[in-house]
Amino acid sequence: MYWLELAGETDAFAAREAATAATGVDLLAPGIARTGGIDGAHVRRLAYTRAAHDAVARTDADVDAAVAALRAAPLDRSGSVAVRARDVRGTSGVSTEAVERELGSVLVDRGFDVDLDDP
DSSP states (O other): OEEEEEOSSOHHHHHHHHTTTEESOEEEETTEEEESEEOHHHHTTOSSEEEEEEOOOOOOSOHHHHHHHHHHSOOOOOSEEOOOOOOGGGOSOOOHHHHHHHHHHHHHHTTOEEOSSOO
16 A cells, blocks of 8 residues: 655545556545555656655554554565655644654664665
8 A cells, every 4th residue: 555645736636647557546635645556657757646655554643643553563674764754735733843753763663774865
């Protein structure tokens, strides 16, 4: 599963465009959709999709909930990490700085190295 960060003023339009490169696009919140699969090369060329990310978990827009979900998530990955949080469309009311710090700490506790320049 993947999360899509949508651009533009009309999410339905952005989701429709995303469906040309992704399967089962479902709008979740303003500027956010989920999909079951993507064509990575095609997604990068979409005008109304800013980013596509592997889904780790789904939670409420709350730092503590995100921390708990990340602690519980199976992570079959290696290498370095950098947490980049965005309040898409400014609707969550969550501090992105707090999210980055707290989730970064969870990943460090799980053995990941942090590389903010080249994760």
